[in-house]
Amino acid sequence: MSQIQAYLHTLRAQVDPLLNRLLEWLASPAFYGQIGIILAALIIGLFLAGWLHSRISFFREPPQETRGLSGRIARLLHSFGDLLKPALLVLLLAVGISIAQAVLGTAWLIRLAQSASVIWVLYAAINRFVPDPLIRSAAIWLGIPVATLHVFGWYDAVATWLDGLSLQIGNIRLSLYFLLKAAVFGGLFFWIGRVTSEAGQNAIRRQEALEKPTRELFAQLFELALYAAVFILLMQVLGLNLTALAVFGGAIGVGLGFGLQQIAANFISGIIILLERSITVGDYIELEGGKAGLVKQINMRSTTLETFDGKEIVVPNEKFITTRFVNWTHDDPRQRYEVEFTVSYETDLHKVPPIIEEAVSRHPRVLDAPEKPDCELRGFGGSGVEFAVEFWVDGLDDGPNKFSSDVLFLIWDALKENGIRIPYPRREIILLDREEDSTGRQATEKPA
Numbered sequence: 001m002s003q004i005q006a007y008l009h010t011l012r013a014q015v016d017p018l019l020n021r022l023l024e025w026l027a028s029p030a031f032y033g034q035i036g037i038i039l040a041a042l043i044i045g046l047f048l049a050g051w052l053h054s055r056i057s058f059f060r061e062p063p064q065e066t067r068g069l070s071g072r073i074a075r076l077l078h079s080f081g082d083l084l085k086p087a088l089l090v091l092l093l094a095v096g097i098s099i100a101q102a103v104l105g106t107a108w109l110i111r112l113a114q115s116a117s118v119i120w121v122l123y124a125a126i127n128r129f130v131p132d133p134l135i136r137s138a139a140i141w142l143g144i145p146v147a148t149l150h151v152f153g154w155y156d157a158v159a160t161w162l163d164g165l166s167l168q169i170g171n172i173r174l175s176l177y178f179l180l181k182a183a184v185f186g187g188l189f190f191w192i193g194r195v196t197s198e199a200g201q202n203a204i205r206r207q208e209a210l211e212k213p214t215r216e217l218f219a220q221l222f223e224l225a226l227y228a229a230v231f232i233l234l235m236q237v238l239g240l241n242l243t244a245l246a247v248f249g250g251a252i253g254v255g256l257g258f259g260l261q262q263i264a265a266n267f268i269s270g271i272i273i274l275l276e277r278s279i280t281v282g283d284y285i286e287l288e289g290g291k292a293g294l295v296k297q298i299n300m301r302s303t304t305l306e307t308f309d310g311k312e313i314v315v316p317n318e319k320f321i322t323t324r325f326v327n328w329t330h331d332d333p334r335q336r337y338e339v340e341f342t343v344s345y346e347t348d349l350h351k352v353p354p355i356i357e358e359a360v361s362r363h364p365r366v367l368d369a370p371e372k373p374d375c376e377l378r379g380f381g382g383s384g385v386e387f388a389v390e391f392w393v394d395g396l397d398d399g400p401n402k403f404s405s406d407v408l409f410l411i412w413d414a415l416k417e418n419g420i421r422i423p424y425p426r427r428e429i430i431l432l433d434r435e436e437d438s439t440g441r442q443a444t445e446k447p448a
Helices: 002-027 029-055 068-103 108-129 133-152 155-164 176-205 212-238 242-257 261-276 349-361 403-417
Strands: 166-169 172-175 284-287 292-298 302-306 312-316 325-327 334-343 374-380 385-394 442-444
Touching (some): 029 068, 133 176, 155 172, 176 212, 212 261, 261 302, 292 312, 349 374, 349 385, 349 403, 385 403
Antiparallel strands (some): 166 172, 284 292
C-alpha cells in the first residue's frame, strides 16, 4: 500500500504543474488571442485557396499542352494545386506570429499551429509527388514522424533515447537508432538509385549512334557503378569506416567459394554475353528444352525471353554459356519455311511446281532472295503425290505473322483454279459371302 501511495504522490507531483500551467493558459487573454489568430488564418487561407482555384485555370484543370518548356511549367504549377491550402496557411500563420508578438507579447501556440501546417505541406507533397506506393507509405510512416520531431524540437531527445537501446556484440554496437537510420537512408538512397538507374539506362539505350549490344553493356555497367556509389554513400552517412569493407570482402570471397557460386557464374556469364554479343535484345532464341521467345532484356544475372503468347521466361545467363541454344535472328532476320501438300495421282505433275511457285510469290512478305519459292516433289504416298514448297520471309512464322497459314490458303486457291484435286484417304473393302454345301465345303465367295 505504501508503494502505491508513493507512486501516486510522485505522479501527482508531475501532473500538478502541468494542470496549473494549463489553467494559466485558459485564463490568459493571450491564449484566446492566439486561438483567434489561428482561426482567422485558417478561414482566410481556405478562402484564398478557393478563390485562386476558381480564378487560375492551371490550378483547377490539367494543362492541355504537354510538350515543350511551357507544357512542363504548366504541369508543375498544376501539381502544386494540392499544396495551395497548407502553403497559404503556413504563410498566414507567419504573419500571425508577427502580429501576436507585437500585440500579445507571445506566439507559442501559433508557432505550434505553423509547425503542424508544415507537416500538412509535407504530407500533401508526398501524396502528390511520390507515385510509388511502397516509397509513399515509407515516407508517410517514417519521414513525417521524423520531420514532426524536428519541427517541434524533440528530435535530439528521442534520438538519444533510441541510441540508448543498444546491443553490444564484441566490438560491434548496434542501437535501435542506428538500425532505424540505416533502414530510412538505405531505402531512400536505393530508391533514388533505382529511379536514376532507369533514367540513365533509358538515356543510354536511346543513343542510336551506338550498336545495340554496346548500349546494353554500357547500361548494365552504369547500373553497377551507380549502386556501388550509392552503397559507399550510405556507408558514409551511417558513419561506418570503409576500411571495414575489407572484412566484408573476405566474407564475400568465402561465400563465392561456397553458396554464391551460381550467382557469381551468372554474373560473369552476363558480362561475357554482353561483350561477345552472341545474344542481343530482339533476337529470337530457342532453348535446348524447346522453349523459345524474343530477348526482352539482358540483365547481369539473367536474361528475359518474351514468348508470343505473352509469357516471360527468365533464363540464368549461365545457361547461354554452358548449354546449346538456337539464335534464329542474330545476324539475318530472314527465315526459310516450307509447307507440304498432296495432289491426286490423276494430276499432270509437271504443271504443279510452276503453278504453286507463282501463287506463293504473290504473298507480299515472301522474298525473292536469297531464293525464290521452290516447289519440290517429295514422294508418292498412299493417297496421293506429296509436294512441298519452300519460301523465304523476313521474320518469324509466329506471333503476328502467320506465313504458313497464308501460303496454304494461296496453294488451296491455286489448285482450285486449275482444277487440281487434293485427295483424301481411300480404302477398298471386299465383302466375302460364304455359302456351304451339304458336305460342309465352301461353295462361293462374292466380292462386293
